[in-house]
Amino acid sequence: MIVVMSPNATKENLQNVVKKLESMNLRTHLSTGDERTIVGVIGDKKIIANLEMEMMAGVEKTVRITEKYKLVSRDFHPQDTIIDVDGVQIGGKEIIVMAGPCAVENLEQLREAASAVKKAGAKILRGGAYKPRTSPYDFQGLGEEGLKLLRQVADEFDMKVVTEVVDREDIQLMENYADILQVGARNMQNFQMLKALGKSTKPIMLKRGLSATISEWLNAAEYIMTGGNENVMFCERGIRTYETFTRNTLDLSAVAAVKELSHLPIVVDPSHGTGRRPMVAPMARAAIAAGADALMIEVHPHPEIALSDGNQSLTPDDFQKLMANLGEIAKAVGKTI
Ligand code: PEP
Ligand code: MN
Numbered sequence: 001m002i003v004v005m006s007p008n009a010t011k012e013n014l015q016n017v018v019k020k021l022e023s024m025n026l027r028t029h030l031s032t033g034d035e036r037t038i039v040g041v042i043g044d045k046k047i048i049a050n051l052e053m054e055m056m057a058g059v060e061k062t063v064r065i066t067e068k069y070k071l072v073s074r075d076f077h078p079q080d081t082i083i084d085v086d087g088v089q090i091g092g093k094e095i096i097v098m099a100g101p102c103a104v105e106n107l108e109q110l111r112e113a114a115s116a117v118k119k120a121g122a123k124i125l126r127g128g129a130y131k132p133r134t135s136p137y138d139f140q141g142l143g144e145e146g147l148k149l150l151r152q153v154a155d156e157f158d159m160k161v162v163t164e165v166v167d168r169e170d171i172q173l174m175e176n177y178a179d180i181l182q183v184g185a186r187n188m189q190n191f192q193m194l195k196a197l198g199k200s201t202k203p204i205m206l207k208r209g210l211s212a213t214i215s216e217w218l219n220a221a222e223y224i225m226t227g228g229n230e231n232v233m234f235c236e237r238g239i240r241t242y243e244t245f246t247r248n249t250l251d252l253s254a255v256a257a258v259k260e261l262s263h264l265p266i267v268v269d270p271s272h273g274t275g276r277r278p279m280v281a282p283m284a285r286a287a288i289a290a291g292a293d294a295l296m297i298e299v300h301p302h303p304e305i306a307l308s309d310g311n312q313s314l315t316p317d318d319f320q321k322l323m324a325n326l327g328e329i330a331k332a333v334g335k336t337i
Contacts, residue, residue: 013058198227247275
């Protein structure tokens with residue numbers, strides 16, 4: 001439920017509302033807008049069903065929330081959330097680009113990729129150190145050595161690091177190296193890991209599961225937020241459909257859906273979303289037009305010898321060309337890049 005305070009409610013009115021709710025063992029979540037404050041209420045459904053708040057001074061109305069997710073919902077928090085990643089803001093007017101190789105392979109590869117993507121305008125370096133590969137015989141990533149390389153190279157080029165966590169046991173270690181922890185599509189419903197990430201101090205990028213509905217995805221984010229970590233962003237990376245020409249079907253309608261239902265930022269990954277190099281740039285442009293807050297793009301200095309996802313990786317040259325023409329689309333939707 002949410003309690004909507006009237007525009008002229010006093011501080012004391014608000015305190016009394018919060019006090020009453022907390023005295024009934026309910027958790028409150030304040031969202032202060034320009035006009036009015038909204039108090040989100042979470043707790044025992046039976047207690048909430050019998051709540052009478054309209055009589056209290058300063059209360060305009062109460063609204064029942066039927067969806068299971070609350071903290072994630074735009075009803076709870078009407079304004080867009082902006083996540084501060086150590087100085088880089090995701091969810092505001094500026095579209096942020098995360099780019100780099102699928103997997104960290106070695107220092108030279110990572111440096112070449114970082115140097116190119118930074119020059120073209122990316123602010124966040126991506127790269128997997130723990131790779132969730134379909135086959136156990138494929139390259140599984142460099143582990144902690146990969147994390148060290150990511151941190152070293154990102155610092156060298158004044159970039160932030162986003163990298164995937166595949167096991168909750170690794171979270172603490174990864175916090176020493178990464179600025180954003182990525183939950184991959186295959187782990188979107190790893191609820192134990194989501195709960196553990198709720199206690200993390202780092203922002204989380206939650207990729208959409210291979211066949212997850214929007215509602216399942218939003219509920220997965222709620223798992224993280226209920227643990228206390230409010231810095232969650234979504235990442236649309238394509239879903240499984242009957243189409244085989246593309247690796248996945250990039251669901252750009254998810255951008256509009258998430259914007260309608262949630263206040264959290266959304267990133268689009270056209271690399272995994274299509275699996276095909278020629279389609280990455282058009283889909284990156286479309287993502288911005290659809291309202292994405294950020295892009296995640298795989299770039300490899302030599303895609304033909306990449307240890308993973310070479311087919312969908314842009315060359316530094318392709319990436320530079322793409323970045324050069326995103327500005328006009330950003331401008332058309334009231335953003336910058
Ligand atoms: C990745 O970003 O490297 C990755 C493995 O993505 P996904 O979880 O979307 O497949
Ligand atoms: Mn990849």
